[in-house]
Amino acid sequence: MxxxxxxxxxxxxxxxxxxxxxxxxxxxxxxxxxxxxxxxxxxxxxxxxxxxxxxxxxxxxxNVHARSLASGRSHIAGLIVSDITNPFFPELVQGFAEAALESGYDTLVASTNYDAARTSLAIRRMLERKADGVAIMTSEMDESLIAELKNRNVPMVFLDVAEPGRLISNLRVDYADGVGTAVRHLISLGHRRIGFLSGPDNLKSARVRREAFLECLSNAGLAIEDPRMVTDGGHRIDGGFDAMQRLLALDERPTAVLASNDLTAIGALRAIRTAGLRVPEDISVVGFDDIQLAAFTDPPLTTVRLPRTEIAERAFECLARNMDLGQEDGTEPVIGTKLVVRASTAPYHR
Amino acid sequence: MxxxxxxxxxxxxxxxxxxxxxxxxxxxxxxxxxxxxxxxxxxxxxxxxxxxxxxxxxxxxxNVHARSLASGRSHIAGLIVSDITNPFFPELVQGFAEAALESGYDTLVASTNYDAARTSLAIRRMLERKADGVAIMTSEMDESLIAELKNRNVPMVFLDVAEPGRLISNLRVDYADGVGTAVRHLISLGHRRIGFLSGPDNLKSARVRREAFLECLSNAGLAIEDPRMVTDGGHRIDGGFDAMQRLLALDERPTAVLASNDLTAIGALRAIRTAGLRVPEDISVVGFDDIQLAAFTDPPLTTVRLPRTEIAERAFECLARNMDLGQEDGTEPVIGTKLVVRASTAPYHR
DNA sequence: CTTATTCTCGAAAACGCTTACACCGCGAGC
DNA sequence: GCTCGCGGTGTAAGCGTTTTCGAGAATAAG
Missing domain, CATH: 1.10.260.40 (lambda repressor-like DNA-binding domains)
Incomplete structure (x- = not known):
């Protein structure tokens, strides 16, 4: 010895x-x-x-490693996002990591970059590091991958993609409500021709927002006649720029547009100004998300606030319920939204 | 058995x-x-x-935990940043994590939020998880904390704060050069009254930029007479807004301003427009960093590009040299900058 | 044909912790 | 007076690897 x-x-x-x-x-x-x-x-x-x-x-x-080895618990919480570079996510990461820390968990972040291989790798890493729970805030997620986690009894929480179940929770954002208030805001300002800059079609939440938009409009008796009034902005600034240009090229261009996220709206803002028009005098635009930047665009963006910190905290709570309290059931908290009116919307005139 | x-x-x-x-x-x-x-x-x-x-x-x-326990190596690289919510950092995190991943390391990110307690906690976490190396991309770092790491022979790499030494590297950004080209750009456009929106004084890099600005100006025979021409924008949008307003209130307001970072410049953009003036016709502004957003401000921001991905990769390289190759020396790579001319600068007229 | 090397490989200790199990008083119950 | 239960504590097995040490076989050298 x-x-x-x-x-x-x-x-x-x-x-x-x-x-x-x-x-x-x-x-x-x-x-x-x-x-x-x-x-x-x-x-x-x-x-x-x-x-x-x-x-x-x-x-x-x-020594955490000895501890983990002996106890079988790593005290690591995984967080998978699609793109940490997207301003939507840092706050999410921050909120999650903070909540985790308070409960003694370290957070292992993985950014999938919308890429299947990376996504698969991300899951693999979670598995290897034996994350006690994983929050999956991206929709590009293969069934087989989450099955891998499920098999190993790793608690999971999703954002708007899965059904809750054993050890699986889901945060449901009330997009319909958010889109609804935005559209009603526009309508109440007198707008009748409202365009929509949608997100990528493979993104569930983007689809939901678009559907909500369409339904809301037809409920108001303003059903869209020209399908070109909803066009894909890809949830990115440049995509929004291009998409808005397409809308502006229409014979009957919209007097207001709703964007599927703020980045798209910002692109739209630029496209409108580049075309020699003014916001909100000529065209009103409202975004979605309320990223920090939204308050500092020109003009400041009216947008639907999606409470990222709340999402993050709720997400961790869901995991903690399974990890710490040992409960087996999943839940499905609803996340509300809120319209933040700034200066990019104004009454329709002329 | x-x-x-x-x-x-x-x-x-x-x-x-x-x-x-x-x-x-x-x-x-x-x-x-x-x-x-x-x-x-x-x-x-x-x-x-x-x-x-x-x-x-x-x-x-x-099983990584067993592996770590037995081998004494965690294959975890730590990354400490001041504020992951600041658009400067996500790209840095991403680049670092990616480089790390390629070498088989997972990245443990910690955001200090400019808070001493959190910073201390961050170091503690690195210690507990037994990070094999730590990249410290924040300047609010107590000597005693880094001593703790040094004692345990944890390789470190800093961004512009420490002297290289045993197991300690430092990335040196050539701020002087960046600020220099920006100022020369402005001068060549005919500007003579150039203001500076500085960063927080406790930030080394912010101080360096301001000094470089001052020196560059006096080298060009344009030494600042009114000290109010350099004012603190706090490296944030709202700070930049306020600071620019102060500049605009001057009897002899500048015809061009250089901001210590892009966020500040964006705030300045808004302040100028709010005052009823135009960029670049009335005032030219140039930022620093070239965050993604800079290309989409209105007008697109002329700025000094600070290559974040390169910084991230270099940082990990430095650590890897010590972690994988077992070398004991630290290095000090120099990171260059590059002026990106967009539309927020124009010749001085009238 | 013996001895020294080189190649391969296995036995088992070590990493630092958790935890099942055993143990040891000691006051309570009968 | 003896058992029972219980609060406190120690012993040691076990977690899944890595790594040292040495053994055995095969090859090279003498």
């Missing part, structure tokens, strides 16, 4: 305190130290205090 | 393949399997093939 590894070979990482040193110092066994650390009620209060004292004195903190 | 843990208690995570099963399947010892996995040249090619075959058949992948 020639222990003392750290003495033999000064491994990378240097000498690090182990639970044994704490045990020795506190004059107890390693088991008791472990129990004290986990606030196990079975250890005598006095003993526990002695242990904590030693811990502080030695500036000890447990 | 009652092994079969996975049979006894179906732990969370389900039955997971272990190296022993592979060994059994390939008719070798676990040691050989381990060696085969690591492409150890000492294992016979034929045996290795047999092992790999078994691995594929069983869909086996190693």
């Amino acid at each position: 020639k222990h003392r590894s750290s003495l033999a070979i000064p491994r990378l990482g240097g000498t690090s305190m182990s639970i044994r040193e704490v045990a020795k110092r506190a004059n107890v066994s390693t088991a008791t130290v472990s129990r004290a650390i986990h606030h196990d009620s079975r250890v005598n209060a006095e003993t526990a205090e002695r242990v904590w004292h030693a811990i502080r004195e030695l500036n000890y903190y447990p | 009652k092994h079969r843990s996975s049979l006894a208690i179906p732990r969370l995570g389900g039955t997971s393949m272990s190296i022993r099963e592979v060994a059994k399947r390939a008719n070798v010892s676990t040691a050989t399997v381990s060696r085969a996995i690591h492409h150890d040249s000492r294992v016979n090619a034929e045996t290795a093939e047999r092992v790999w075959h078994a691995i594929r058949e069983l869909n086996y992948y190693p």
